[in-house]
Amino acid sequence: MAELKTEEMILNMGPQHPSTHGVLRLELVMNGEIIEDVKPHIGYLHRCFEKHAEAMTYPQVIPYCDRMDYLASISNEFGYAIAVEKLMGIEVPERVEYIRVIMAELQRVASHLVAIGTNGLDIGAFTPFLYCFIDRERILEIFEITCGARLLYNYIWIGGVSRDIPEDFQKKVKDFVKYFRPRIKDLNNLLSYNKIFIDRTANIGVLPPDVAINAGASGPTLRGSGVKFDLRKDDPYSIYDKFDYDIPVGEGEKGTVGDCWDRYMVRVYEMEESLKIIEQAIDNIPEGDVLSAVPKRVRPQEGEIYFRTETPRGELGYYIISDGTVNPKRVKARSPAFCNLSLISQISQGAMIADIVAIIGSLDIVLGEIDR
Amino acid sequence: MDISEILSILNSVFEKETIELKTDIPVEPFLIIAPSKINAISLFLRDEERLQFDFLSSLSGVDYDEENLAVVYNLYSFVHKHKLMIKVIVPKNEPNVKTVSNIWTTTDWHEREAYDLFGIVFEDHPDLRRILLPDDWEGYPLRKDYKVQEFYKGMKVRY
Numbered sequence: 001m002a003e004l005k006t007e008e009m010i011l012n013m014g015p016q017h018p019s020t021h022g023v024l025r026l027e028l029v030m031n032g033e034i035i036e037d038v039k040p041h042i043g044y045l046h047r048c049f050e051k052h053a054e055a056m057t058y059p060q061v062i063p064y065c066d067r068m069d070y071l072a073s074i075s076n077e078f079g080y081a082i083a084v085e086k087l088m089g090i091e092v093p094e095r096v097e098y099i100r101v102i103m104a105e106l107q108r109v110a111s112h113l114v115a116i117g118t119n120g121l122d123i124g125a126f127t128p129f130l131y132c133f134i135d136r137e138r139i140l141e142i143f144e145i146t147c148g149a150r151l152l153y154n155y156i157w158i159g160g161v162s163r164d165i166p167e168d169f170q171k172k173v174k175d176f177v178k179y180f181r182p183r184i185k186d187l188n189n190l191l192s193y194n195k196i197f198i199d200r201t202a203n204i205g206v207l208p209p210d211v212a213i214n215a216g217a218s219g220p221t222l223r224g225s226g227v228k229f230d231l232r233k234d235d236p237y238s239i240y241d242k243f244d245y246d247i248p249v250g251e252g253e254k255g256t257v258g259d260c261w262d263r264y265m266v267r268v269y270e271m272e273e274s275l276k277i278i279e280q281a282i283d284n285i286p287e288g289d290v291l292s293a294v295p296k297r298v299r300p301q302e303g304e305i306y307f308r309t310e311t312p313r314g315e316l317g318y319y320i321i322s323d324g325t326v327n328p329k330r331v332k333a334r335s336p337a338f339c340n341l342s343l344i345s346q347i348s349q350g351a352m353i354a355d356i357v358a359i360i361g362s363l364d365i366v367l368g369e370i371d372r
Numbered sequence: 373m374d375i376s377e378i379l380s381i382l383n384s385v386f387e388k389e390t391i392e393l394k395t396d397i398p399v400e401p402f403l404i405i406a407p408s409k410i411n412a413i414s415l416f417l418r419d420e421e422r423l424q425f426d427f428l429s430s431l432s433g434v435d436y437d438e439e440n441l442a443v444v445y446n447l448y449s450f451v452h453k454h455k456l457m458i459k460v461i462v463p464k465n466e467p468n469v470k471t472v473s474n475i476w477t478t479t480d481w482h483e484r485e486a487y488d489l490f491g492i493v494f495e496d497h498p499d500l501r502r503i504l505l506p507d508d509w510e511g512y513p514l515r516k517d518y519k520v521q522e523f524y525k526g527m528k529v530r531y
Contacts (some may be wrong), residue, residue, distance in 0.1 A: 043504040050489070086399060182421055213426050213450060220458025229450065303398035305444045306457060308429060319432045319444065330514075334430035334446075342481040371504060 005276050008036060011353070019122040019357045022367030024341075026356070033352050045371040053331035058084050058298040061150050061331060066152040068333060069369040070112050074107040074143075075311035077156040080211055082237055083307035084158045085316040087300040096160050097239045099285035102173065102281050103146070103155065105274040110139040110178070111312035112267040115307040119264055119361035123200045123354075129192040131276075135183055165285075173282050177275050181230045184271060192268055201264060202255030205359035209258065215346060216339035219314025220270065221363055224250040224263030231310035243280045245273045259311040260362035267364070295326045299326050313337050313364055335369040373422070373454045375401050376509040381422060386413060394459075402444075402457035410443075411470040411496075417447065417456070418475055421511050424451040428476040433448035435516045441467050441490055462492065464515075489514040 004043055014025040023044035029037040049068060053061045065080045066073040073187030078100060085092060117132030140150045145166050149153040155162050207217065209225040222229060230247045232240040251264025302324040308317035314336030321330040340363050347357050373458040379393050382403075389404040390414070405413055417425045425447040436442040445458040460469055471494040473480045483494040491512035494500055501507065510521045520529050 043502075043506075046504045048513065054514075211477075214477050216476065227450070234453065280385050301398060305399045306430060306444075316428065317430045317446065319430055319446070321434065330432070330433040332430065332434075334432075338481065339478050342478060346477070361526060 006032075013356070017043075020360060021118065021365055024360075024365070024367055024370075026344075028356065030353065030354065031158060035348050035351050035353060037355065038345060038348050040341060041278065042233075042341070042370050044242055045367045047372065048098075049333065049372040050331055053328055055327065057326045058300070058328060061328070062157065063154050065154065065333075066154060066336065067368060068372055069311065069313065069316075069337070069366045070151060071366055072107050072111040072312045073153050074103050074155060075111075075309065076316065077153070077236075079307065079309035079311070079316045080103050080318055081156045081158050081182065081307055083193060083320050084298065084300065086307060087303060087305050087320060087322055088158075088295065088298070090159045090293055090295065092159060092293055093288045093290065094286045094329065096290050096293070098281050098285045099161055099165055099290065100156055101238055101240065101243075102278055102285075103143075103161075105175075105277045105281075106139050106142060106173070107367070108274045108312045109271050110136045112271050113139075115267055115312070115361075115364040116187070116264065118193070119358075119364070120197065122357045122361040124195065125191055125194070125197060128187060131187060131190065135180060138176050138179070142169070142176065145169070145172070157294055158298055160290045160292070164290045170285070173278060177279055179283075180275065181272075188268065192265060198254050198261060200355075200360065201260035201358050204260045204351060204355045205362060207257045207258040207263075207343070207347050211343070211346060212258070215263075215343035217314070218336050218339065220263055220266040220311065221336075221340045223248065223313060224266045224362075225258035226250050226252075226262075231308060231315060235308070237307075237309055240277075243277045245304070247278045248273065258360050263362040263364075273320065297326070299324070306332070311336060313366065313369070314340060333369075333372060335372065337363075337365045338370045341365050343369055373452060375403070375456065377401065378423065378454075378456060382413065382416070383422065385416060393511055399499055400457060402459055404459045404461060407460050407462050407469050410458075411472055411475070413458075414472045414475050422452075424449045425456060426450055428472075428482075431472075431479050431482035431486065431491035433492050433514065435490065435514065441465055441492055441515075443486060443492060445472070446510075467492045468495055469493070470495050473497055484508055488512075491515070 009030045011028040011030050014020040015023040025041040027039040062077050066078040066105050069076050113132040113136040117129040121129040144150050147153050192300040207225050209227050212222050212225040226249050228247050228249050248266050254261045302323040306319045308315050317334035319332040323329040390409045392404040395401040417423050427448045429446040429448050432444045434442040440461050443460045447456045486492045488502040488504050
């Protein structure tokens with residue numbers, strides 16, 4: 001059969017393609033239906049975040065952080081705010097810490113719902129996508145009553161949060177947790193254990209753990225490969241060490257450890273763990289003034305910090321250099337999706353062309369964060 | 373393991389002049405390494421039994437001062453749970469640094485980004501070209517003395 005080999009074909013996927021999750025262009029080198037190589041081309045959504053940040057004061061950078069990973073804005077602000085607080089030596093009131101953690105975990109659930117829904121949508125499961133978006137809508141409603149915005153919040157400020165939680169916040173969050181637990185079961189019946197879905201994702205795009213670590217993978221992409229690593233546990237920040245929760249990892253339940261199904265399923269399990277954290281935190285919010293530690297003038301000492309937090313997509317690190325003025329000298333964002341996307345060529349060689357869609361969905365990329 | 377222990381292990385293998393410890397800048401101490409040695413030292417950091425820095429968190433380009441650029445490496449070890457920050461400082465008129473993409477594959481894109489935005493040239497990098505900006509963009513935007521080009525393909529850039 002060897003003499004039948006024809007010359008390879010270059011297939012262009014994107015930048016406008018529904019399953020590239022934004023403006024991503026993939027150059028696929030094809031041998032028939034088999035992928036020989038993938039070359040991602042990024043930068044279509046580059047908005048000069050790092051250059052802008054140098055011209056802004058420290059608090060003015062926060063809305064720009066929102067716009068990096070627009071599906072998990074709270075998590076982005078969270079990391080930036082802690083980094084600047086560490087640089088300035090600000091102690092944040094306990095009440096603020098609790099509010100931040102609850103909001104960040106709600107955001108994690110909301111973000112995972114999009115990841116799960118679109119992952120299914122890409123391979124043809126339309127209904128679960130709608131289920132996910134109905135549930136996400138409930139979280140966005142909670143965000144809306146808290147800070148007035150549904151997507152880009154500017155809620156977490158340096159030293160505090162922009163406003164206190166409303167009176168019915170606790171009740172709304174508890175109602176959501178109660179409502180959402182059975183919905184995860186529905187989702188599992190609809191999508192996770194659906195035979196067609198398993199056939200499309202199990203044993204596809206297998207990422208071995210050593211490759212994942214060397215390629216800088218983090219978040220569910222790393223944990224899907226069986227590496228039990230979560231910055232909330234292994235390098236704790238804020239008050240995450242006070243809560244009791246597990247770190248789910250991929251176990252190769254339906255195929256090989258580190259395949260698309262494992263990466264998908266880690267997100268489903270993580271939503272349950274986030275609910276556990278929210279439940280433990282919601283009744284213990286101490287009294288206090290959320291604006292008491294917000295500095296009038298943010299002017300950190302001369303110095304620098306690399307600080308990383310666990311966003312829904314993985315390790316988001318901010319490398320901030322201060323020269324003692326009101327503007328940062330350098331703000332570098334190490335975005336998790338950037339690193340997770342960079343390993344795509346290593347896991348899709350030899351896959352079929354339809355599998356690349358499942359692989360992109362399982363990596364859960366957000367182009368706003370990759371291109372910054 | 374803290375940074376002084378890491379330094380003493382490095383000093384036992386490499387020449388003392390190539391590594392310098394900085395502790396006076398808050399918030400955390402870091403090492404400054406000679407540009408020609410970064411590849412050899414990185415390989416040692418990853419493979420040495422007591423260090424095992426198997427994960428590169430971040431690689432950032434920095435406009436260091438009037439004459440110099442810098443590359444900052446943030447390393448982490450999954451095995452020993454310790455961190456390390458390394459800096460390599462190179463002059464602006466000859467910004468050449470040895471690549472570490474053969475040691476951590478994640479640096480492939482990180483180094484392309486530093487090249488794209490700062491013009492730092494990573495020697496022996498397998499595919500060094502712009503990543504975020506168009507291939508025919510002029511200049512390196514994150515340098516402090518950057519002036520944006522007036523026209524790009526006949527379109528006015530500043531409006």
